[in-house]
Amino acid sequence: xxxxxxxxxxxxxxxxxxxxxxxxxxxxxxxxxxxxxxxxxxxxxxxxxxxxxxxxxxxxxxxxxxxxxxxxxxxxxxxxxxxxxxxxxxxxxxxxxxxxxxxxxxxxxxxxxxxxxxxxxxxxxxxxxxxxxxxxxxxxxxxxxxxxxxxxxxxxxxxxxxxxxxxxxxxxxxxxxxxxxxxxxxxxxxxxxxxxxxxxxxxxxxxxxxxxxxxxxxxxxxxxxxxxxxxxxxxxxxxxxxxxxxxxxxxxxxxxxxxxxxxxxxxxxxxxxxxxxxxxxxxxxxxxxxxxxxxxxxxxxxxxxxxxxxxxxxxxxxxxxxxxxxxxxxxxxxxxxxxxxxxxxxxxxxxxxxxxxxxxxxxxxxxxxxxxxxxxxxxxxxxxx
Numbered sequence: 001x002x003x004x005x006x007x008x009x010x011x012x013x014x015x016x017x018x019x020x021x022x023x024x025x026x027x028x029x030x031x032x033x034x035x036x037x038x039x040x041x042x043x044x045x046x047x048x049x050x051x052x053x054x055x056x057x058x059x060x061x062x063x064x065x066x067x068x069x070x071x072x073x074x075x076x077x078x079x080x081x082x083x084x085x086x087x088x089x090x091x092x093x094x095x096x097x098x099x100x101x102x103x104x105x106x107x108x109x110x111x112x113x114x115x116x117x118x119x120x121x122x123x124x125x126x127x128x129x130x131x132x133x134x135x136x137x138x139x140x141x142x143x144x145x146x147x148x149x150x151x152x153x154x155x156x157x158x159x160x161x162x163x164x165x166x167x168x169x170x171x172x173x174x175x176x177x178x179x180x181x182x183x184x185x186x187x188x189x190x191x192x193x194x195x196x197x198x199x200x201x202x203x204x205x206x207x208x209x210x211x212x213x214x215x216x217x218x219x220x221x222x223x224x225x226x227x228x229x230x231x232x233x234x235x236x237x238x239x240x241x242x243x244x245x246x247x248x249x250x251x252x253x254x255x256x257x258x259x260x261x262x263x264x265x266x267x268x269x270x271x272x273x274x275x276x277x278x279x280x281x282x283x284x285x286x287x288x289x290x291x292x293x294x295x296x297x298x299x300x301x302x303x304x305x306x307x308x309x310x311x312x313x314x315x316x317x318x319x320x321x322x323x324x325x326x327x328x329x330x331x332x333x334x335x336x337x338x339x340x341x342x343x344x345x346x347x348x349x350x351x352x353x354x355x356x357x358x359x360x361x362x363x364x365x366x367x368x369x370x371x372x373x374x375x376x377x378x379x380x381x382x383x384x385x
Contacts, residue, residue: 001332001364003065003301004171013169015094017061017296018194020071020167020185021054021176023087024107024124025079026326028285032114044112050327051083052109056286057174060293060315060329062091066300069170071097073127075106086327097167101127111285118284170194171300174292175219179203179212190218197221197296199288200228208232213248221251221299223292229254238262239273253309255291255316263309272306275352277317284320290329291316307358314338314356336363 002008004016031045051059054072062068070093074080080100087093107124166188167173173189177200190196196219203212208231216222222245224232229241229252238254239262245252246266253263260275294315298308315330318338322328339359342348 001065003297003362007300007302013171014067015069015168015170016066016300017172017174018069018071018097018167018170018189019054019057019061019174020097021057022107022124022127023051023055023072023074023080023083024053024109024122025083026050026052026109026111026285028111028113030113032112034114035119036112048327051086052286052326053107054176055083055087055326056289056329057293058087058093059091059326060286060290060319061174061296062093063329063331064293064297064315065332066293066297067094068092069094069097069168071167072099073104074098074100075104076100076102077105079106079108104128113284166192167194172197172296174198174296175215176201177213177215179205179207179209183215186215186218195220195299197223197292197299199223199292200232202228203231210248216249219249221253221295222249223253223255223295225288226254226256226259251305253295253312255288261291261309261313263305265305268305270305272309274306274310274313274355275349277314277352278348279317279321281320286326286328287316287320290319293329301362303358303362306355310355310358332364335359339363 026049028048028050029044029046030048032042036042054070058068058070070087072095074084083106084095084098084100088095104125104127107122109120109122111118111120166185169192170189172195173186175183175186175196175198177183177198179201186196186198198216198219198221200213200222210232213222213232224245226238226241229238229245230236233241233244235241235244238256238259242252242254242262242264245254246264250267251263251265253261255261256276258276260273262271262273264271291312294312295308298311303311314335318330318334319328339356342353342356
């Protein structure tokens with residue numbers, strides 16, 4: 001399904017969404033009864049492996065039918081090869097702007113899910129600078145392209161790492177702001193007409209200085225969680241935080257966990273709030289990324305604010321029922337199956353379900369079901385069953 005079919009026109013950019021960041025290999029343990037205790041060994045009842053980091057967002061966008069381009073560094077180890085193949089071949093994500101970096105190992109995150117939350121341990125090093133494409137090509141660099149040497153040279157200005165200094169024309173860009181660091185490419189992308197959607201990394205310094213959000217001047221929407229929003233705005237209510245953030249950005253969206261989500265559009269004065277969907281949560285890894293992907297999809301399709309917010313909440317809720325960050329993201333088949341189920345059974349709040357009546361108009365009447373890839377316990381079985 002192409003959610004943007006009704007708004008596409010001749011001359012539109014070939015890419016719907018561009019994003020850049022770090023790809024991790026995620027190893028997820030589930031089914032833990034409690035947090036691990038020092039000096040003891042804990043056994044998990046479930047385990048999954050999948051691409052993580054920025055791959056969570058990229059996969060969620062692609063599974064909702066958006067033409068997604070990712071600029072990232074990949075290690076030239078087996079983990080990097082697996083992540084590249086899973087994203088490019090498995091999910092159809094355009095990795096033309098990505099690079100395999102010789103001699104660099106893939107970052108890894110181990111996530112442990114228990115009591116409805118998760119604890120993560122990560123290891124990795126910043127990818128070393130990559131030569132500009134013309135120098136890499138002339139030198140025959142092993143880092144030019146994907147695993148095995150495939151992949152195209154990166155066009156345009158180069159930031160000295162693994163992404164172009166200014167991305168190619170695209171409908172939208174998704175950025176994760178880092179406190180205290182300016183993302184120079186955002187201004188260039190916004191100047192080319194891309195709509196910028198941003199979330200923010202946790203501020204480990206504890207400053208929570210609103211001045212660190214200066215890049216919001218380039219953004220159309222800012223989507224922090226409730227704790228982040230309240231800390232930046234010095235408020236004790238996520239709804240009040242959203243209203244204050246709307247002074248900095250046209251559209252402020254605050255996710256509130258079990259309470260749902262709240263949004264304020266400062267351009268139109270529109271306000272929307274949706275409740276959370278009741279599901280059996282297996283692993284919350286990547287749910288925030290899936291929420292952003294759902295909201296971007298609805299926004300680019302031109303849906304009303306309340307429908308966008310509800311759709312984002314739904315996709316995030318469906319994602320926590322599967323292992324892993326990236327490979328837990330739902331596609332349209334899962335969304336349609338959920339809508340059919342809840343109209344047949346009474347396991348959801350009827351008032352909440354009325355909020356999703358708009359799905360009748362956007363879901364395809366007939367769809368070809370195909371199995372989405374899901375996280376598996378290990379990688380590279382020598383003799384697949």
